[in-house]
Amino acid sequence: GAVVSQHPSRVICKSGTSVKIECRSLDFQATTMFWYRQFPKQSLMLMATSNEGSKATYEQGVEKDKFLINHASLTLSTLTVTSAHPEDSSFYICSADETGGTEAFFGQGTRLTVV
């Protein structure tokens, strides 16, 4: 099946700094990508929908100025957690639909720890 790659898989950063997470579709083009966060023992919570060449659509309660999303090409979306705080520590996961395809493919996730 199609492959979605996230980088990095783990990151530790200091409180107040920014962290960028990349999501790449390796063998297909993705007009739309999605970003999720997951706390321990909880389900995935959709944060935003990333559309190539346009602004991301954020879910209610997600701060767009804190979680900056850029979808500059059909194979790359980035999530930047700005001014990170310990409560932003979580598992961040992206997914992508192949244009014209029927199922989404998920990245392996990025575990962010803010100290």
Add this chain to the structure above:
Amino acid sequence: DAKTTQPPSMDCAEGRAANLPCNHSTISGNEYVYWYRQIHSQGPQYIIHGLKNNETNEMASLIITEDRKSSTLILPHATLRDTAVYYCIVRALRGTYKYIFGTGTRLKVLA
């Protein structure tokens, strides 16, 4: 909010069939039923999806009731590697593409 409800946990003996139920009583006519699973600390893995007919692939079978208000994912011969959280999701292929995850079923396969 998620449009599906699933039992929080299930156990299954290794080698036996695992039958995971899902209720989606408010499913719309253009929405498909998708199943994904998530093994600890990994991204979700696609299993199968269907609209109204039963579907089978190399991983599992999907049985959708005639009224489409519920479905069952069947793992025919569960192995220890099938221990995971299984999510049932309804999603349209046009318009709103979003996957909204419910709480899922934590399946534990016992040796």
